[in-house]
Amino acid sequence: xxxxxxxxxxxxxxxxxxxxxxxxxxxxxxxxxxxxxxxxxxxxxxxxxxxxxxxxxxxxxxxxxxxxxxxxxxxxxxxxxxxxxxxxxxxxxxxxxxxxxxxxxxxxxxxxxxxxxxxxxxxxxxxxxxxxxxxxxxxxxxxxxxxxxxxxxxxxxxxxxxxxxxxxxxxxxxxxxxxxxxxxxxxxxxxxxxxxxxxxxxxxxxxxxxxxxxxxxxxxxxxxxxxxxxxxxxxxxxxxxxxxxxxxxxxxxxxxxxxxxxxxxxxxxxxxxxxxxxxxxxxxxxxxxxxxxxxxxxxxxxxxxxxxxxxxxxxxxxxxxxxxxxxxxxxxxxxxxxxxxxxxxxxxxxxxxxxxxxxxxxxxxxxxxxxxxxxxxxxxxxxxxxxxxxxxxxxxxxxxxx
Numbered sequence: 001x002x003x004x005x006x007x008x009x010x011x012x013x014x015x016x017x018x019x020x021x022x023x024x025x026x027x028x029x030x031x032x033x034x035x036x037x038x039x040x041x042x043x044x045x046x047x048x049x050x051x052x053x054x055x056x057x058x059x060x061x062x063x064x065x066x067x068x069x070x071x072x073x074x075x076x077x078x079x080x081x082x083x084x085x086x087x088x089x090x091x092x093x094x095x096x097x098x099x100x101x102x103x104x105x106x107x108x109x110x111x112x113x114x115x116x117x118x119x120x121x122x123x124x125x126x127x128x129x130x131x132x133x134x135x136x137x138x139x140x141x142x143x144x145x146x147x148x149x150x151x152x153x154x155x156x157x158x159x160x161x162x163x164x165x166x167x168x169x170x171x172x173x174x175x176x177x178x179x180x181x182x183x184x185x186x187x188x189x190x191x192x193x194x195x196x197x198x199x200x201x202x203x204x205x206x207x208x209x210x211x212x213x214x215x216x217x218x219x220x221x222x223x224x225x226x227x228x229x230x231x232x233x234x235x236x237x238x239x240x241x242x243x244x245x246x247x248x249x250x251x252x253x254x255x256x257x258x259x260x261x262x263x264x265x266x267x268x269x270x271x272x273x274x275x276x277x278x279x280x281x282x283x284x285x286x287x288x289x290x291x292x293x294x295x296x297x298x299x300x301x302x303x304x305x306x307x308x309x310x311x312x313x314x315x316x317x318x319x320x321x322x323x324x325x326x327x328x329x330x331x332x333x334x335x336x337x338x339x340x341x342x343x344x345x346x347x348x349x350x351x352x353x354x355x356x357x358x359x360x361x362x363x364x365x366x367x368x369x370x371x372x373x374x375x376x377x378x379x380x381x382x383x384x385x386x387x388x389x390x391x392x393x394x395x396x397x398x399x400x401x402x
Contacts, residue, residue, distance in 0.1 A: 082107035090131060098126055103133040113141050113152070113162055122146045132192060134159040140166065145183040145217065154192025157226035157247065161193040169207035170198075174232055178214035185217045185239070190400070193226030196233070211235045215259065219396040222246055229254065230271060236261050236300065240391040244400075251311070253288035256319065260298040262391045263305055270335055272311025282337055284313035291322040299324030299354070301385040307364065308333040317342035318353045326377070326385040328358040336364030339371045358382035 085107045090099035101108035102116050108131075110116040116130045127149045134155040141162055143150060154160030164179035171177040179196050198210035209232040218239035225246045227234045233250035236259035243263045248255060251272040255263075272284030286307060291298045300316075305327070307315070313335055316325040340357070343349045350373040357367060358377040367376050375381070384390060388397060 081105055093126075096126055097129060099129045099131060101131040101133065102137070104135045104137060108133065112139055113137050114139055117141065117143055117147060117150065120147050120150060124149060127151060127186075129153055132160055135161075137162045138164065140164045141180045143180075143182045143184045143187060143217075145185075148184045148217075149186045150184065151188040151190065152192060153190050154225075156191050157193045157224060160191065161195050161226070163195045163197055165196060165198045166210065167198045167207060168209040174209040174211060175214065175235065175237075177209060177232075178211040178235060180213040181216070182214065182220060183216050185219050186396070187215075187217055187220040188223075188398070189221075189225050190223045191225070193228060195226075195228040196230075197228075198230075215239065215241055215257075221397060223400050232256055238298070240393075240396075242388065242391060242393060242397055249309075251284045253285050253317070253319070255286060255300065256288040256290065258290040258292070258296070258298045258320070259300070260391055261300050262388055262393070263300065263302045264388075266302070266305045268302075268305060268307045268309075270307075270309035270311045270313050272309070272313055272335075274310045275312040279312075282312055282314060282342075284311045285315070285317045285342065286313060287316035287325050288319040289316060289323040289325050290319045291324050292320040294322055294352070296322065299326070299385075299390075301325075301390050302327045302330055303386055304328075305330045307331070307336065309335060311335055312337050314342045315340050315357075316355060318344045318346070318349045318355075321346075321349045321352045322354070323349070324354040326354075326356040326358065326382070327360055328377075328382055328386055330360045330365075331362040332360060332364030334363035338366070338369035339374075340367070341371045341374045343371070343373065356381065356385070358385075 082105070090101050090109070100110065100116050100119065102110045102113050104111050110119070113130065113132060120128045123146055129151045131153045132155070139162065162180050166177040166179070168174040168177050177196070180194050194213040196210040196212040210229055212227050212229040212233050214235040214237050216237040216239065220239065221242040223244050227246065227248045229250050231250065231252040231254070233254040234248055234256070236255055236257035238258050239260070241259050241261040243261065243266055246266045247269070248266060249269045249271055251270060268286055270284050270286070275281045275283065287300055289300055307330060314337055315327060316323065341355045343353065353373060354375070355373065356375040356377040357365065367374070388394070
């Protein structure tokens with residue numbers, strides 16, 4: 001059985017246990033798992049079942065075809081799993097684009113995403129679209145800096161996923177733990193998920209950081225993507241990045257790094273443990289931005305997003321002294337702690353961090369008890385953060401349909 005098949009069984013078992021009344025699962029543990037995660041896994045399981053058993057064949061890794069006998073005793077026609085695949089795909093190259101495809105069952109150019117990346121010409125000025133068929137791709141994927149202009153095109157973030165399970169401990173550091181690591185510029189991802197399925201230990205455990213994707217190349221864009229993990233899910237490392245209509249899940253610092261990034265219409269979901277009513281416990285944070293100096297030009301801006309889930313969390317904590325984060329026109333549930341933000345327990349950072357909120361709504365958006373260094377922005381202060389000019393997108397961001 002290949003690694004993807006093993007992961008499929010693992011995820012199926014995972015759902016069966018955590019969705020049941022299994023004696024090992026208490027209510028709090030079960031609540032840690034957000035319903036979108038369970039839905040995501042169930043969709044993949046449902047897709048896999050339909051793909052393997054919904055046609056007139058059974059397929060295995062070696063492309064052997066087996067007859068299936070039905071009640072009447074007749075043999076149904078045996079066909080290949082690839083018969084339904086378009087005969088004219090991938091399309092021919094143009095002057096500006098090349099398309100290659102990945103299908104883990106062998107109906108395409110490649111069966112792994114990494115093999116497709118490796119096949120892309122070094123320093124190519126053409127855009128290479130790597131079309132990834134539905135399924136779980138259980139592999140660690142690295143796009144080196146000399147492979148620019150690559151697009152990952154999935155079939156939906158609930159049906160296409162790249163998954164791995166490294167942690168800071170297993171990979172010799174948080175930065176190396178990403179299931180996918182992007183070092184090249186001009187990367188685009190559409191309609192797929194990035195996931196780290198490393199077991200989630202006690203919150204904040206040393207070495208437990210498990211990154212789903214590290215984005216360290218300039219001018220990257222993500223459309224309709226999913227990011228699944230717990231501590232340190234999305235490493236928004238460095239460069240200018242755009243995230244649109246995406247789902248981002250985690251617990252502690254689940255969006256972190258020193259990128260200059262614009263998040264538009266994204267759903268941010270905390271899977272921190274639920275906190276009993278009245279308990280003064282903080283067990284998560286959405287962001288940990290890492291701007292270290294005034295000279296750096298970095299920050300996170302969230303516009304028309306939503307923040308919800310479980311736990312009692314901060315909007316951000318100041319990983320480095322000039323940490324910069326703004327939430328605008330964003331709805332927040334009551335999981336947001338009244339103080340909203342944290343200076344990493346270093347009051348000397350209060351004079352240099354920039355944490356702002358503008359026109360937000362919901363029970364968590366009440367700024368009455370916010371930390372004294374948090375700013376309730378006026379129109380003029382908020383203006384630079386409210387559109388894609390924040391990341392100079394007029395110079396590089398291509399329309400979704402391009």
